[in-house]
Amino acid sequence: MNYWLLKSEPSVFSLDDLRRAPGGRDHWDGVRNYQARNHLRAMTEGDQAFFYHSNCATPAIVGIVEICCSAYPDHTAFDPHSPYYDPKSDPEHPRWHMVDVRFLQALPRPVTLQELKQQMRQHPEIANLPLLKRGCRLSVMPVSPQAWHAILQLAQE
């Protein structure tokens, strides 16, 4: 079982949006960055991921989702009407992939980016999160088991 972190702008797609989706399940589409895509491809069914709200008033980890399947071609790249359209990707040679995710839970309380930065000293395992590196724009990233459990612990306090 691997752990991940998925960024989403809540004004576009929030944890609540996922919770309210049929079966609490939806596609994680629109990833258009090679490093992030490679992380999607490395996911396996049953992995878990933090749901992170970015580009909002209080950036924070707000919940946990489950990865429902391994990566498959992101069809929104083939659709000229999609905001995620990429003419360089076609069904014969798909360039972008996505997974399905399912809502598991909201954290007992959100763990904010500000708090994560403050906790870096006491919890060095958290400092390894790419999220906390300056100027990090990666929207799909791995989370070490140590960091995962440290953050879950924070959310209980």
Next chain:
DNA sequence: GCCAACGTTGGC
């Protein structure tokens, strides 16, 4: 809304 940091593109 600002702007620093970053990834991508394309001329050379």
Next chain:
DNA sequence: GCCAACGTTGGC
């Protein structure tokens, strides 16, 4: 292969 220009991300 270099690197300037550009568009995007995302914290603040």
